[in-house]
Amino acid sequence: MRYESDSMGEVEIPGDALYGAQTQRAVNNFTISARALPAVFIRDLARIKCAAARANRDCDTLDAQRAGAIEQAALSIAAGEHADQFPVPVLQTGSGTSTNMNMNEVLAHLASRTAGVDIHPNDHVNRSQSSNDVIPSCIQVSALLQLESTLLPALGALATCIRARAGELGDVVKTGRTHLMDAMPLTLGQELNAWATQFDDCGERLRECLPRLRQLPIGGSAVGTGVNVPPGFAQRFIDELNAITEQSFALATSPFSRMAGQDVALECSSCLRAVATVQTKVANDLRWMSSGPLSGLAEIQLEALQPGSSIMPGKVNPVLPEAVLMAAAEIHGHDSAIALAAQSGNFQLNVMLPLIADKLLEAIALAAGACDALGRTIRGFSVNSARLEENLAANPILVTALNSEIGYDKAAAIAKRCFAERRPVLDVAVEETDLPRGVLAQLLDPRRLTGQ
Numbered sequence: 001m002r003y004e005s006d007s008m009g010e011v012e013i014p015g016d017a018l019y020g021a022q023t024q025r026a027v028n029n030f031t032i033s034a035r036a037l038p039a040v041f042i043r044d045l046a047r048i049k050c051a052a053a054r055a056n057r058d059c060d061t062l063d064a065q066r067a068g069a070i071e072q073a074a075l076s077i078a079a080g081e082h083a084d085q086f087p088v089p090v091l092q093t094g095s096g097t098s099t100n101m102n103m104n105e106v107l108a109h110l111a112s113r114t115a116g117v118d119i120h121p122n123d124h125v126n127r128s129q130s131s132n133d134v135i136p137s138c139i140q141v142s143a144l145l146q147l148e149s150t151l152l153p154a155l156g157a158l159a160t161c162i163r164a165r166a167g168e169l170g171d172v173v174k175t176g177r178t179h180l181m182d183a184m185p186l187t188l189g190q191e192l193n194a195w196a197t198q199f200d201d202c203g204e205r206l207r208e209c210l211p212r213l214r215q216l217p218i219g220g221s222a223v224g225t226g227v228n229v230p231p232g233f234a235q236r237f238i239d240e241l242n243a244i245t246e247q248s249f250a251l252a253t254s255p256f257s258r259m260a261g262q263d264v265a266l267e268c269s270s271c272l273r274a275v276a277t278v279q280t281k282v283a284n285d286l287r288w289m290s291s292g293p294l295s296g297l298a299e300i301q302l303e304a305l306q307p308g309s310s311i312m313p314g315k316v317n318p319v320l321p322e323a324v325l326m327a328a329a330e331i332h333g334h335d336s337a338i339a340l341a342a343q344s345g346n347f348q349l350n351v352m353l354p355l356i357a358d359k360l361l362e363a364i365a366l367a368a369g370a371c372d373a374l375g376r377t378i379r380g381f382s383v384n385s386a387r388l389e390e391n392l393a394a395n396p397i398l399v400t401a402l403n404s405e406i407g408y409d410k411a412a413a414i415a416k417r418c419f420a421e422r423r424p425v426l427d428v429a430v431e432e433t434d435l436p437r438g439v440l441a442q443l444l445d446p447r448r449l450t451g452q
Contacts, residue, residue: 018085020105020121026098032091037099037354038361042086043078044142045103047244048134048218049125050074055236056127066124069115073107078244082106090358094344094351096135100126128233132349133220136259139357143268144213145245146364147206154371155203155275159196161375166192173446174299174388175395180288182397185446188383195285198278199371205271212264214248216241220255223348262350265360266342272363273335276328279370283321283328286377290318298387303380320373327370334359334366392446394418398425401443406433 003010006021013024053070056062062070076082085106092098104121112119119125170189175182219234221227226234238249252258292298308317337359341352350356392398396418399411410432418428429440442448 018082018106018109019087019102020109022098022101022121023088023105026088026092026102030089030092030098033089035090035358036086036088037090037358038142038365039080039083040146041138041142041357041361042083042099042103043080044145045099045134045138046074046077046107048138048141048241049103049107050078051237051240051244052127052129052134053125054240055233056230058236059128059230059233061230061233062124062127065115065117066111066119069111069119070107070125072114073110076110077103077106082110090354092354094353095131095349096353096357097131099354100131100134128221128229129218130221132222132259133217133224133255135353135357136262136350137216137218139262139265139353139360140213140216140258141241141245141249142357143265143360143364144210144247144249146361147210147213147268150368151275151364151371152203152206154368155199155206158371158375158378159199159203162192162196162199162378165378166190166196169383170452172383172385172388173392173450175391175397182391182395184397184400184449185392185395186450187452190450191285192378195278195282198281199275202271202275202278205274206268209264209268209271213268215250215252215258215264217252217255217258219251220259224254224256224259226255256348260348260350261345262338262342262353262356265356266338269335269338269360269363272331272360272367275367276331276335276363276370279324279367279374280328282374283324286321286374286381287318290381298384299391300381300383302377318377320377324370324373324377327366327373331363331366334363338363393424394422395446396425398444398446398449399429401449402429402433402440405435405443 001012002015004013004021005011011021011024013020050071053062053067053074057064057067086099086102088098088102101121104125107125108119108121111125166189169192170187172188173185174188174191176184176186216238217224218237219226219229221229234251238251241247241249258264286302289297289299290302293301302318304316305319308315308319338356341355342350344350344352396415399415399418402411402414414425414428414432417432418425421428426437426440426444429435429444430437433440
């Protein structure tokens with residue numbers, strides 16, 4: 001162990017720790033949960049510190065020796081090094097100051113080694129910054145980078161996968177269902193293309209959030225006024241961050257708004273909730289379609305991935321759709337937490353920033369993983385054509401096609417008799433109408449009724 005001091009006095013710290021007194025105080029104080037912030041958030045926070053060091057150098061507020069050492073240390077952390085040096089839990093001070101200081105202390109320690117001069121976590125690493133503009137900026141940077149690198153590609157790949165299967169199954173006619181009850185026919189291709197369109201829409205909603213995620217409140221300092229921030233720093237920071245991330249971030253028109261509120265994070269979360277809602281619908285459709293295999297719908301058969309029961313031999317369950325449903329439920333829970341957290345902006349600062357960061361980034365990761373699981377499920381299912389044809393032939397709702405020829409009431413009577421006698425619509429319609437069998441067969445042809 002060793003002792004270090006901060007403005008409040010001396011603190012005992014593990015001898016090999018790269019962090020300092022303020023980090024240790026946070027570890028000692030915040031014991032509700034040991035869960036730390038996501039690794040991607042820490043790496044992006046390091047990128048922010050790198051950009052800040054470069055901007056301070058360019059503004060002549062930090063000498064080149066110290067700036068270079070901080071930059072080198074920050075890039076090492078952004079590359080994933082020293083990940084064990086960030087123990088501050090999510091449930092900490094609501095501004096995220098403890099995580100900001102954790103990063104400042106680790107960078108100061110590493111940079112001091114490299115530079116051979118003293119580098120202070122506040123005076124040098126945190127120069128021209130405040131936790132109050134850095135942490136909100138990092139939330140937006142991390143969310144945008146993860147959307148672009150994981151979720152948006154996953155949504156695109158899933159939609160492509162679904163459309164490929166829809167193309168294969170475009171001629172497969174099946175019974176439609178509304179209210180879970182038999183309805184007019186459609187093709188499996190039409191059913192799957194609807195899923196693909198829903199996922200396309202999810203991607204479009206998320207892309208519409210990106211311009212707002214790009215607008216960062218950096219330079220706002222403590223309350224948005226830019227106190228202790230030199231002229232030109234904020235724009236230099238943006239330029240350097242864009243060089244590091246190969247992105248196009250910009251300064252927020254009003255840093256006050258992005259520090260006091262978390263509307264953009266909430267908007268992004270609501271789009272993630274929409275993704276989870278579509279994933280739930282598709283996962284449940286797959287479960288229903290594969291239910292049985294003897295007493296359910298049994299329209300498709302999912303790939304057998306593992307034994308489904310510890311007691312019932314031969315049972316196989318829709319395990320991937322079930323995992324997707326749990327991921328989607330968790331995303332909905334995260335969205336509720338983010339909504340409550342976004343309400344916790346008092347005057348010039350939101351005070352649940354670490355929780356928003358944690359839940360938003362985990363929701364993005366969950367949604368991307370669920371896309372992959374659905375894609376694997378959809379690629380792997382086979383179609384029970386015989387069952388589909390059997391259901392179609394016995395579907396009394398096909399009589400809807402006769403409404404314009406014999407009227408609704410007469411068609412309803414035929415449908416009821418078909419159901420009661422378990423006979424095909426065509427056979428009963430021949431007996432109940434004066435229309436020739438050939439005409440009835442054409443009118444009741446399921447493929448024609450799909451509009452194909």
